[in-house]
Amino acid sequence: MKPSLTFFGPCVFLLGAGVGHAESSPEEITFQSCRVCHGAAAGETGIPAIEGRAYDDLLASLMSLGGTTDKSTIMHRFSAGQSREELEALSRYISDLDGPNK
Numbered sequence: 001m002k003p004s005l006t007f008f009g010p011c012v013f014l015l016g017a018g019v020g021h022a023e024s025s026p027e028e029i030t031f032q033s034c035r036v037c038h039g040a041a042a043g044e045t046g047i048p049a050i051e052g053r054a055y056d057d058l059l060a061s062l063m064s065l066g067g068t069t070d071k072s073t074i075m076h077r078f079s080a081g082q083s084r085e086e087l088e089a090l091s092r093y094i095s096d097l098d099g100p101n102k
Helices: 005-022 026-038 040-045 055-066 074-080 084-095
Strands: none
Touching: 026 040, 026 084, 055 074, 055 084
């Protein structure tokens, strides 16, 4: 039986999508994890939406979380594992996004 183009079509599409992803910035890739909890609908869960939030607010929050002794939250573990430069770049990326905080 001869394979059809329909079968191969999605495979080519997925391979093409992977190439674009490789060009993503580290901040964009990290934000994809952040948006799982902090996406636009986050306010409904009590977790703050962060897209478009002010750079200074984001950076201050991330820096303070990294310095806490409460190791029970994912945010502490994430922030403590990042350099100040990485947190600055991520805060800048998120603050530039359109979102509920703009």
